[in-house]
Amino acid sequence: MKLTIYFDGSFWCGLVEYESIQGDYRASKYVFGPEPKDKEVEDFIYFTLQKLITRNDEKLNNHSVSIKADAVDKKINPKKMQRKINKEKRRSVVSTKAQLAMTESREQMKKARKKRSRIKKERLKKKKYELKQKKKMEKKKGH
Structure with missing residues (x-):
């Protein structure tokens, strides 16, 4: 599981990336609002994070949408992979x-x-x- 806190231009957001029970990659966004203090982040991790993950899993299971990984036998050039990752990072997340x-x-x-x-x-x-x-x-x- 990975939590990334970033500023999207108007609000501070947290991007939670994790692997579900089925083994597929999932991500969820949480909006903090103004710049979060350490205590707010800690409260989010201890109290809100699990609810967010559960709710996200339920939504995805209801819609039965899953992101499948590319074929394992096909190798991707490391530079191409890095460009792809950077492009995904730049893309705005609509939540x-x-x-x-x-x-x-x-x-x-x-x-x-x-x-x-x-x-x-x-x-x-x-x-x-x-x-x-x-x-x-x-x-x-x-x-």
């Missing part, structure tokens, strides 16, 4: 339904904004083209 909903909302807003800007660009392009054509016709007319 709550609220965060998931906020992410979806952000994605929808992003799509809508892209659509609006694309339409605006097309209108501007069309307007410039029409203006160019109008100037060309004016030149042909003469004085």
Whole structure:
């Protein structure tokens, strides 16, 4: 079992990584809020950690989702493995339904904004083209 405490930009979080009874890798996130004192971390380890692990195991067992390890016979280049590990570390961990909903909302807003800007660009392009054509016709007319 491994507990990593890190700052995710707005809150201090604890990432608990462990191996379940079935032998698969599992992880769970706990949000401390402001920077935790030693006493708070100690209380978390002694009183809350086991409940968190149990709850996480129940959720995963209900959904019957498990992460299977890659084939043992296939060897991976150590440098490639290190890059993969670092990439996973950088990736943000989505732990709550609220965060998931906020992410979806952000994605929808992003799509809508892209659509609006694309339409605006097309209108501007069309307007410039029409203006160019109008100037060309004016030149042909003469004085």
